[in-house]
Amino acid sequence: MAKKKEKIPDLQGELLDQLIRESGGPQALFDKGGLLDMLKKRLIEKALEAEMDEHLGYPKHTSIAPNSGNSRNGHGSKSIIVDNDQFDISPPRDRNSTFEPQLIPKRQTRFKGFDEKILAMYARGMSVRDMQAMLMELYGVDVSEALISSVTDAVFDDVRAWQSRPLDPVYPIVYFDCIVVKSRQDGRVSNKAVYLALAINMEGRKELLGLWISQNEGAKFWLGIMTELQNRGVQDILIAAVDGLVGFPEAIGAVFPETEVQLCIVHMVRNSTKFVSWKDRKELCADLRTIYSSATLDQAELNLEAFGRKWDAKYPSVSKLWQRHWANIIPFFDYADEIRKVIYTTNAIESLNRSLRKVLKTKGSFPTDDSIMKLMYLAMQNIAKKWTMPIHNWGSVINQFSIKFEGRVQF
Numbered sequence: 198m199a200k201k202k203e204k205i206p207d208l209q210g211e212l213l214d215q216l217i218r219e220s221g222g223p224q225a226l227f228d229k230g231g232l233l234d235m236l237k238k239r240l241i242e243k244a245l246e247a248e249m250d251e252h253l254g255y256p257k258h259t260s261i262a263p264n265s266g267n268s269r270n271g272h273g274s275k276s277i278i279v280d281n282d283q284f285d286i287s288p289p290r291d292r293n294s295t296f297e298p299q300l301i302p303k304r305q306t307r308f309k310g311f312d313e314k315i316l317a318m319y320a321r322g323m324s325v326r327d328m329q330a331m332l333m334e335l336y337g338v339d340v341s342e343a344l345i346s347s348v349t350d351a352v353f354d355d356v357r358a359w360q361s362r363p364l365d366p367v368y369p370i371v372y373f374d375c376i377v378v379k380s381r382q383d384g385r386v387s388n389k390a391v392y393l394a395l396a397i398n399m400e401g402r403k404e405l406l407g408l409w410i411s412q413n414e415g416a417k418f419w420l421g422i423m424t425e426l427q428n429r430g431v432q433d434i435l436i437a438a439v440d441g442l443v444g445f446p447e448a449i450g451a452v453f454p455e456t457e458v459q460l461c462i463v464h465m466v467r468n469s470t471k472f473v474s475w476k477d478r479k480e481l482c483a484d485l486r487t488i489y490s491s492a493t494l495d496q497a498e499l500n501l502e503a504f505g506r507k508w509d510a511k512y513p514s515v516s517k518l519w520q521r522h523w524a525n526i527i528p529f530f531d532y533a534d535e536i537r538k539v540i541y542t543t544n545a546i547e548s549l550n551r552s553l554r555k556v557l558k559t560k561g562s563f564p565t566d567d568s569i570m571k572l573m574y575l576a577m578q579n580i581a582k583k584w585t586m587p588i589h590n591w592g593s594v595i596n597q598f599s600i601k602f603e604g605r606v607q608f
Contacts, residue, residue, distance in 0.1 A: 353567065368399075370436045374546045377389070392409045409422055416445075419444050439460060465526065536588075
């Protein structure tokens with residue numbers, strides 16, 4: 198007769214059931230200061246004790262301890278933030294003060310996960326006061342302004358690394374634009390421009406090449422940006438799409454002489470209608486449309502002449518504006534429709550600017566240029582997660598570029 202198999206009790210399940218009962222029920226497990234908080238606190242303290250054992254070379258309460266010249270020296274007290282909870286722990290100390298814990302280093306009061314919550318809120322433009330209120334409301338954690346500053350300031354290393362990272366040798370399209378922010382300087386609030394270079398890379402994906410802050414733009418400023426891009430590895434830009442930035446064509450021509458500069462048609466239309474009366478604006482815009490929607494360059498030139506004959510008597514500055522910039526308006530006529538719409542408008546970077554303005558509108562003004570860079574960099578990380586391919590049929594587009602820019606497209 199076979200011996201009946203003895204049933205082994207489920208000690209783990211019984212222990213868990215007992216803990217739940219003694220804690221006051223399942224809900225009490227999750228209450229602030231409840232069993233889960235006690236377990237977190239105990240586990241951290243046990244891990245720190247194990248680190249101390251490793252540091253000293255012998256476990257606690259050893260009857261014969263090696264004569265290392267160092268020993269335990271009681272415990273300290275420390276308030277830490279773990280996940281969404283804040284509680285006090287008692288980390289061990291050594292007599293020589295040489296113990297450097299790895300789990301929670303000295304002077305650190307939180308785990309990385311909590312830092313990420315702070316950065317996520319900051320990247321969405323929340324003020325320090327709003328962040329403090331939300332963290333208290335959601336998690337019951339009182340976070341100081343100094344802690345928030347230290348977490349966000351730690352981003353500067355990432356900003357510097359990102360701004361100086363190596364770039365690709367060739368970019369098919371790069372959009373250059375700026376966004377204006379308010380900055381406090383010497384007790385006064387003034388406008389500062391943050392310039393952006395948004396590229397479409399060889400894979401057809403968007404890539405922000407950099408951010409630059411300046412109070413004044415011009416050829417010298419843009420020459421500095423072009424030189425920086427070159428120093429970071431950019432050898433060629435096929436098409437640079439701009440909105441008429443001052444000094445840009447001269448600056449890019451000095452560093453990338455073969456680059457085509459394409460003025461944004463949307464900005465050209467806006468500039469054309471600045472001094473046009475409301476009753477004429479709709480008709481005048483329709484006539485301008487016949488110019489930039491022409492099938493060929495020859496047809497566009499004929500339509501520009503027709504526009505001048507119709508409107509020069511009343512608005513002579515409009516046709517003169519288009520004639521003056523004609524060389525930088527017409528490059529898109531060399532391309533098929535799928536490429537034209539991408540390069541004759543700066544919609545890609547304007548969409549980026551709109552997303553940034555949603556974040557910036559909560560800020561009255563920035564105390565320093567570093568604070569501007571910090572927020573815009575963090576905001577960009579969020580925005581970039583939602584980016585899609587700006588040109589769906591990218592394979593066809595890059596093949597057209599390889600024919601037009603023979604020898605300059607590197608696969």
